[in-house]
Amino acid sequence: MDGGALAQFLPLILIFAIMYFLLIRPQQKKLKTHQSMVEALRRGDQVVTQGGIIGKVAKVKEDGEIEVEIAEGVKIRVIKSTIAQVLNKTEPAA
Structure with a gap:
């Protein structure tokens, strides 16, 4: 060359x-x-999904899903990777 x-x-x-x-x-x-x-998502974190839904994490599941409470008594299942932002983190237990 x-x-x-x-x-x-x-x-x-x-x-x-x-x-x-x-x-x-x-x-x-x-x-x-x-x-x-x-x-790092934990129960109690306030999150925003890519669709613009704001809610609080009610349950973190192992299969790549989380349960988000968007209103009192209204919970939806969301795939973890669609979380766009964490607004408020809960403090870890002492």
Whole structure:
């Protein structure tokens, strides 16, 4: 491989490196923080789903679901990964 061929591939390599640092790496970091937030969900946390429903976690199940109370006596089952934000965390028991 001579210098001319390397000069042709250099712009492609630079474009890939820029794409990695501007797009792929931040997305991976955001995904990791979302996964850790979802894993830390506890009973009593106030959450917002991706659909915009605000409620309080009533029960955390092992099969990737949580039960969210959206009104007194009204509970819905939600898949953990659809939680967009945790508004209020409950304090861990002493």
